[in-house]
Amino acid sequence: AGSIAFLVVNVFLILIAAYINLVVLALTFIMEVIIICFLLFTLEQLPLPLEIAMLAIFSVICLYGTFASLINSTFGKTLFPMGPTLFKVTLEKESITTSPPCLTPFSHQTSGLRTLAKFLDAGGVCGIPTDTVYALAASCKHPEAIEKIYNIKDRPLEKPICICISNLEQLTTVHPPFSPLLWEFMRNVYPGGISCIVKKGEWLKKLGIGPAYEKVGTKDSIMIRVPDHTVTVHLTDMTGPLAITSANPSGEPDSTHQDMVISRLGHKLSGVLCDGESNESVPSTVVNCTKIEEGTISIIREGCVPATKVMQILERVKSQLE
Known part of the structure; x- marks a missing residue:
């Protein structure tokens, strides 16, 4: 029951990750596969090579994401790419330019x-x-x-x-x-x-x-x-x-x-x-x-x-x- 609940929650995490970068998206996706592996394990239907492969991929992504984030934040620029976002949120800012109700010249001119x-x-x-x-x-x-x-x-x-x-x-x-x-x-x-x-x-x-x-x-x-x-x-x-x-x-x-x-x-x-x-x-x-x-x-x-x-x-x- 806990695995099924986490499976559902992780779907939302995958959607959120799609707006961040590819590394986080891959991490949450692999997490979803691992949860499915846990469910298969309870049913005694889990192929051992699949579990090993998923855990290995998950570990590699974690190590890369941690290392890339640390280096990029330390040097203030992208030295190790984290990948683009799958979806982009476009926030339309309304530039409301309210002109003054009267002329406002400056005194130094x-x-x-x-x-x-x-x-x-x-x-x-x-x-x-x-x-x-x-x-x-x-x-x-x-x-x-x-x-x-x-x-x-x-x-x-x-x-x-x-x-x-x-x-x-x-x-x-x-x-x-x-x-x-x-x-x-x-x-x-x-x-x-x-x-x-x-x-x-x-x-x-x-x-x-x-x-x-x-x-x-x-x-x-x-x-x-x-x-x-x-x-x-x-x-x-x-x-x-x-x-x-x-x-x-x-x-x-x-x-x-x-x-x-x-x-x-x-x-x-x-x-x-x-x-x-x-x-x-x-x-x-x-x-x-x-x-x-x-x-x-x-x-x-x-x-x-x-x-x-x-x-x-x-x-x-x-x-x-x-």
């Missing part, structure tokens, strides 16, 4: 920057890298694009959007009525991961914010970012001031890689400038400087720059001006 600049100049909303986390950007030349940002990320209208400029010299050329303390403070924190909230004024229109004056900041103040990021600076030089906010659905974690922006918001954007992993995992530190003339500032949001460091910068600047 000049053509990538130009592509994003064209999108922004045409009134599109794009995902861009910064020195902290990824941001959504719209040109201040297109107020309607800034409105799109609110819809794209479901941002509450009461939350203002800041502007991004490439360097502090852009501010000095439009002569905003800032106090010497504020100027010196900004020189110490820009460029970098600190955003300063200052009072609004007509100087913003000279900066290039004219069309978007009512769409950025609040009625009385505006937050300014000068990122310490070469790609963002070059892009802003090409487009002019940008309205930016974090590239994430409102209330969800910030995007620290282009893939997060593409997967969550890509279907709503004109493009995403791919720059890999963000330098930081948290956004910029927001500082209210509207009362800095009185010698005080307040931390609205503590981000990548600790609040203690911001206060140390202020105290150092104040001591320098005294």
Whole structure:
């Protein structure tokens, strides 16, 4: 009974071996013949030469298969052939090439920057890298694009959007009525991961914010970012001031890689400038400087720059001006 059961099981082993190689197939086939010999032996009908022949062949195949496998695996190539498979399994892999929902040029390519600049100049909303986390950007030349940002990320209208400029010299050329303390403070924190909230004024229109004056900041103040990021600076030089906010659905974690922006918001954007992993995992530190003339500032949001460091910068600047 045991031999008959093994005989049936070995049939399945032969089928499996047919998908491996000829050596294993021959081994399982000879095993089947040997089992039949065992059955004939129980019936006293086994020719002795057949049993000897089968056991000899089985031994030779075992020795060859073991030796060939050992040598081939040791040297990493087929020195002793094991034979082809009798049957081949063809696994059809469906190469599903899902194209991104928006254009995704790379930041290290000049053509990538130009592509994003064209999108922004045409009134599109794009995902861009910064020195902290990824941001959504719209040109201040297109107020309607800034409105799109609110819809794209479901941002509450009461939350203002800041502007991004490439360097502090852009501010000095439009002569905003800032106090010497504020100027010196900004020189110490820009460029970098600190955003300063200052009072609004007509100087913003000279900066290039004219069309978007009512769409950025609040009625009385505006937050300014000068990122310490070469790609963002070059892009802003090409487009002019940008309205930016974090590239994430409102209330969800910030995007620290282009893939997060593409997967969550890509279907709503004109493009995403791919720059890999963000330098930081948290956004910029927001500082209210509207009362800095009185010698005080307040931390609205503590981000990548600790609040203690911001206060140390202020105290150092104040001591320098005294």
